Amino acid sequence: MPRLPVAAALALLFLTACSRTMDDSDIKQNPHPKQAYDITVTLRDAPGPFDSVRGEMAFEVENHECVPQDPFSGARKVPTYYPAFELRPAGDGTYRGTVYLDLLRDSDYFGLGRCRWHFTGLLASFQAYGVRFVGTMTDEDVRxxxxxxxFFAKKLFRPSDIEDFGVNGVPMSDYVRAHPDDFFSMTLIAKERRHGSSLE
Structure with a gap:
């Protein structure tokens, strides 16, 4: 599947990102965002209930020239931001939420010109026994x-020796196909919200 490296990289960004070139409080949000996509996440054959459910969006400044260079290395620490969105249970292993691709407001944060925020993807994280089962969608997937x-191995649905252990989903493979009872699935789909419509 050609999306796997991108999805894996996106999940890694979500799970490991900690540095910022600005405080989250400095980031401006659009008061009336319009690019809404309704997200549906469906779990099949999960071996038990989850302790918590969380959705997160990923944004990155796409025009790097608006960010100052490090005076020693010359590198630019490009701002990223990971706001949460609610995933609400809708019955039968289904959860629903809404993301806004234009959630953040472009602005001149550093006096070097307007920084343009770009939506890069989202994740859905389902936690049980300290293990997070993480499904991802890229910007292209959403649009x-x-x-x-x-797919996730059912054997990982148990207490872990590693605190806050994250597991990324894998695509269908010959092994998954040959051992269907050993895995549960997470399907994510996005639907653009047209003007006047709403999430059911």
Whole structure:
């Protein structure tokens, strides 16, 4: 699957990002964002209930020249931001929420010109026994309206020796296909919200 490296990198960004070139409080949000996408996450054959559910969006400044260079290395620490969005249970292993691709307001944060925020993707994180099962969608996945399905080994649904252990979903493979009872699935799909419509 060509999306796997991108999805894996996106999940890694979510799970490890900690540095910022600005405080989160400095980031401005649009008061009336319009680019809404309703997200549906469906779990199949999960071996038990989850302790918590969390959705996160990913944004990055796309025009790096608006960010100052480090005086020693010359590198630019490009701002990123990961706001949460609610995933609400909708019955039968389904959760729903809404993301806004234009949630953040472009602004001149550093006196070097307007920084343009770009939505890069989202994740859905389901936690049980300290283990987080993380499904991802890239910007392209969200805009396409096509579902993405990722698989998780059921044997990981147990207490872990590692605190806050994250597990990224994998695509369908010959092994998953040959051992369907050993895995549960997470399917994510996005639907653009037209003017006047709302999430059911």
């Amino acid at each position: 396409s309206g096509e579902p993405t399905t990722q």
